[in-house]
Amino acid sequence: MQALSPELRAYAERVEEVATAFEADAYTWQGEIPWENLRLLADEGLYCPSIDEAYGGEGMSDLASVVLTEAVSRACPDTGWFVYTQSMVGPRAIDLFGSESVKEAYLPGVTAGEDHISIAISEPDAGSDVGNMTTTVEEEDGRLVCNGEKMWVGGVPFSDVAVTWVGFPEGLGSVVLPLDDPGIEVVEEYRNMAGYSQTQFSIDDVEIPTDHVLTRGEDxxxxxxxxxxxxxxxxxxxxxxxxxxxxxxxxxxxxxxxxxxxxxxxxxxxxxxxxxxxxxxxxxxxxxxxxxxxxxxxxxxxxxxxxxxxxxxxxxxxxxxxxxxxxxxxxxxxxxxxxxxxxxxxxxxxxxxxxxxxxxxxxxxxxxxxxxxxxxxxx
Missing domain, CATH: 1.20.140.10 (Butyryl-CoA Dehydrogenase, subunit A, domain 3)
Known part of the structure; x- marks a missing residue:
């Protein structure tokens, strides 16, 4: 196995020590977010290590997030799941592709262990085949308007926004979708095999602020x-x-x-x-x-x-x-x-x-x- 640097080994030891506090309530969360555990990690300066320091992270490499996720998952599998999603999925995309205003609006709450960001990719007729997605963002009277449907989205009850894959006229891209918009309607809530909530929702004429566009164009x-x-x-x-x-x-x-x-x-x-x-x-x-x-x-x-x-x-x-x-x-x-x-x-x-x-x-x-x-x- 790749040997950890002295810095990462010390980081791993700190995480392991803090994570012992999670063991007593491990296996009891039933799909709920263990907020107190995430806040403890954040208070100790251990949470979301690969998010930029300007937004409350540590600006470290993905290897640090791997160390954090494994160590926490061994102590409490549910806390580990949320550590993974907030260190390496939706917030990570905002950290790397987002505008300054979007980063400032959404990342500090995540890195403080207070907020959650979902990611929405799959659709009723497009799972692995992302090229078949029908959720679109089009320009209408100078506005960006999103329409479509997403499913199997985790963490929606806890999230204000979702990093959402969409089709622009020039190809695939992604946006930060506000989930409190009146145009978002929950179609169905599922419970998966592990008891986690997953949501199917429709998107009807939801306006996307221009600074909420993460990726579009040829690249x-x-x-x-x-x-x-x-x-x-x-x-x-x-x-x-x-x-x-x-x-x-x-x-x-x-x-x-x-x-x-x-x-x-x-x-x-x-x-x-x-x-x-x-x-x-x-x-x-x-x-x-x-x-x-x-x-x-x-x-x-x-x-x-x-x-x-x-x-x-x-x-x-x-x-x-x-x-x-x-x-x-x-x-x-x-x-x-x-x-x-x-x-x-x-x-x-x-x-x-x-x-x-x-x-x-x-x-x-x-x-x-x-x-x-x-x-x-x-x-």
């Missing part, structure tokens, strides 16, 4: 794809954090549980399971951390190829490791309300959200066909 779509690299990287980090939490629980249970006159971890079959779980976790973590380390500085991003490999591998490893943890603990872990049962439901979503397994495979294959196998100097 707009390229910038959108770059922003997905952070999302894939963050999703990968969540996966390894949750897998590590499951392995820790399985290890502790196997040490405590006695059957046939000895603890479970004295049976070679269980020993091999634990060893294989760690091997998978360590390889996935190595891919994730090396991918994050390949991004040079605050405004750069790791490559689409690297983040697709990390997303695909970490998501599959998380499901496998958590499944084996359930197997070791047995019937208790299969009951609703058990931490491992919850982790399994959470982890299953990682193979869909931020790009399905199949989309990652397509991306990897196309990159290899176009550019070949990366050289040693390109690692």
């Amino acid at each position: 707009g779509f390229k910038q959108q794809l770059v922003s997905l690299n952070w999302e894939r990287l963050g999703s990968s980090t969540l996966a390894i954090g949750w897998a590590a939490a499951a392995l820790e629980r399985a290890l502790a249970y196997a040490d405590e549980r006695e059957q046939f006159g000895q603890s479970l971890d004295e049976f070679q079959g269980i020993e091999w399971k634990l060893a294989e779980m760690y091997r998978e976790l360590e390889t996935a973590a190595g891919v994730v951390y090396n991918t994050a380390a390949s991004a040079d500085g605050h405004e750069s991003a790791p490559s689409r190829l690297k983040t697709s490999v990390a997303k695909l591998h970490a998501s599959q490893v998380a499901e496998e490791v958590i499944s084996e943890a359930v197997q070791i603990v047995g019937a208790r872990a299969y009951q609703q309300g058990h931490p491992l049962e919850y982790l399994y439901r959470l982890a299953r979503g990682r193979r869909i959200a931020a790009g399905t397994d199949e989309m990652q495979l397509n991306t990897i294959a196309r990159a290899l066909k176009g550019d070949g196998v990366p050289k040693v100097s390109e690692r």
Whole structure:
């Protein structure tokens, strides 16, 4: 695994120390935002590390956000989920592409642990196929007007705005959509497998202020794809954090549980399971951390190829490791309300959200066909 610098190692240790306060209420949030945990991280100067310092972040690299997300996810999976979305998804896009006025309006509340920003990409007829989106922004009498529909949007009840992918006349782009506009109507609220709220809403003649446009024009779509690299990287980090939490629980249970006159971890079959779980976790973590380390500085991003490999591998490893943890603990872990049962439901979503397994495979294959196998100097 990529070795952490002394600065990042010290940062990780601080996060781990603070995150111990989250353990008592972990697995109880039921899809609600653990605001008190986010505010504590913010008060300690640990939250949203890759957001610019001018807006309350630390101006650090994506590697710092990976460190934060993994450490917090191991202590409290729900806090980790919100850390990821606010450090590496919607607010990160505003930080890099937004106007000064939009950054000043929305980022300080996020970095203080007080506000939440959603991201809206999918539509009823456009999931992975973003080119088929029908949500548009067009100029009408000198105004920018948005119409369309979005679904599977997380965090809408907690958010004032959503970073929203749209089609401009000249191609794809993105805007900061005000969710309190009268033209926004909730069509349906869903609860996903993990109990998280997801919203489908329509957009009817919502005016978009010109300073709320993030990307448009010839380079707009390229910038959108770059922003997905952070999302894939963050999703990968969540996966390894949750897998590590499951392995820790399985290890502790196997040490405590006695059957046939000895603890479970004295049976070679269980020993091999634990060893294989760690091997998978360590390889996935190595891919994730090396991918994050390949991004040079605050405004750069790791490559689409690297983040697709990390997303695909970490998501599959998380499901496998958590499944084996359930197997070791047995019937208790299969009951609703058990931490491992919850982790399994959470982890299953990682193979869909931020790009399905199949989309990652397509991306990897196309990159290899176009550019070949990366050289040693390109690692």
